[in-house]
Amino acid sequence: MYRVRLSGARFLNGIDFARRLFLPYAFEGSTKTPASEIATDFSPRAIGNNTKRSRPVTKPTSPSVKQRHGCLTTYLVLAIIANSATALLYLLGREAIKRSSPQHIPDWAFPVLIAVCLFNLVCAIALFRWTKWGFWGLVASAAVALCVNIAIGLGPLAAIGGIIGVLLLYGVLQIGKENKGWSQLE
Numbered sequence: 193m194y195r196v197r198l199s200g201a202r203f204l205n206g207i208d209f210a211r212r213l214f215l216p217y218a219f220e221g222s223t224k225t226p227a228s229e230i231a232t233d234f235s236p237r238a239i240g241n242n243t244k245r246s247r248p249v250t251k252p253t254s255p256s257v258k259q260r261h262g263c264l265t266t267y268l269v270l271a272i273i274a275n276s277a278t279a280l281l282y283l284l285g286r287e288a289i290k291r292s293s294p295q296h297i298p299d300w301a302f303p304v305l306i307a308v309c310l311f312n313l314v315c316a317i318a319l320f321r322w323t324k325w326g327f328w329g330l331v332a333s334a335a336v337a338l339c340v341n342i343a344i345g346l347g348p349l350a351a352i353g354g355i356i357g358v359l360l361l362y363g364v365l366q367i368g369k370e371n372k373g374w375s376q377l378e
Contacts, residue, residue, distance in 0.1 A: 278311035295345040324377040
């Protein structure tokens with residue numbers, strides 16, 4: 193086994209040499225050290241050009257960074273806050289809601305509405321992470337919420353609140369030219 197003992201300065205120059213040897217494009221325009229001068233002589237660009245089967249080394253392209261429109265970010269943050277607060281309200285304030293509501297709300301409605309709020313929370317976070325299933329999950333939960341709202345006897349305007357929210361979200365996803373949210377979803 194071959195071992196090399198390097199002192200502190202030589203070790204750092206060795207690391208610099210290795211980095212510049214294996215990652216030659218990452219250090220263009222940076223400061224030069226004696227090790228980097230040697231490494232550029234042995235870089236793949238200099239070595240590979242002398243053989244028939246060599247292929248040109250291309251600069252690695254950085255993956256495109258997704259940019260979210262400010263309205264979409266605001267909508268998603270508000271959706272996360274509102275669904276968290278609503279789930280807590282349904283969980284902790286069930287009796288107060290039952291007393292203050294003119295309709296008789298059955299006991300089964302509260303666990304279903306809590307589950308819908310938690311699912312909306314998961315879907316909003318999924319949209320924040322650029323996944324398209326988050327949008328379709330919100331569509332499905334709006335349909336479930338519509339059915340529950342009709343079953344407990346809410347008026348038509350109150351019952352379609354979730355559908356209006358999904359339509360608003362779709363509109364917000366369409367805002368922007370190059371940073372349109374819908375086209376960036378995976």
